[in-house]
Amino acid sequence: MALDIVLLGPPGVGKGTQAERLEAWLGLPQVSSGDLFREAIAKGTRLGRKAEGYIDRGELVPDQVTIDMIAERIAKPDCAKGVILDGFPRTVEQARILDELLAKMGRRVDIVLDIEASEETLLERLTGRWLCRQCGRVYHRLSNPEQVRGICDECGGRLYQREDDRPKTQRRRLQVYQDRTVPLQAYYRRKGVLVDIDGEGDVESVWRQIKAAVEPLVAQKA
């Protein structure tokens, strides 16, 4: 039986960081809409050209563009046993379509991990965030630094800071989260799949909560 997990939460709360751990633990692919967009932009594809302006301004990419991209991704064979969705869905419309897509495969969103933290914490995390240009791995200047400055521990790629992690865009993204994504909490709570995760503590303490929430499902599906 498949296991489909959604990571919900504001920009910088640690969704990608926890998704990496879930992937390693469960052997399911992490599907990050932000990573897919950034890859498309780097390659200069049509999708990338459509998404670029929105991302630079801290706005959401239109639902239809985003949904098409995710539908194509989760139809791939590596997603047959489930996925870890990071950054998708981000609007109620996206959530509805995701439900339909999964239903066609006899699946459903099994659990939504809603990671939340104070705005102060989010801004600190976004400001210190560095990413590997090559493999996408995420670091933090203070809380999770690389071993050799500017170089990825994992693959030797160069680290960079995202353009949309600049202060002005950060604030816009947090506002967009409040307006467009917070309604998903009610949507998933009603379905009985939402779990509140306190994202304020260190990576390990957030991970302990996530593991405790997901473990019963793993046992049930095994």
Ligand code: ADP
């Ligand atoms: P963060 O990890 O900081 O939350 P992401 O990497 O998930 O940011 O997303 C970066 C940007 O990509 C968003 O600000 C938005 O412009 C676009 N994006 C990512 N996921 C979605 C989505 N599900 N719907 C619309 N736009 C998205």
Ligand code: ADP
């Ligand atoms: P998101 O995908 O939600 O935008 P990331 O996983 O990219 O968030 O994390 C944002 C930044 O915060 C990264 O630099 C990451 O290393 C760091 N980080 C993630 N989780 C924690 C945590 N629990 N404590 C401190 N720093 C964290």
Ligand code: ZN
């Ligand atoms: Zn790397």
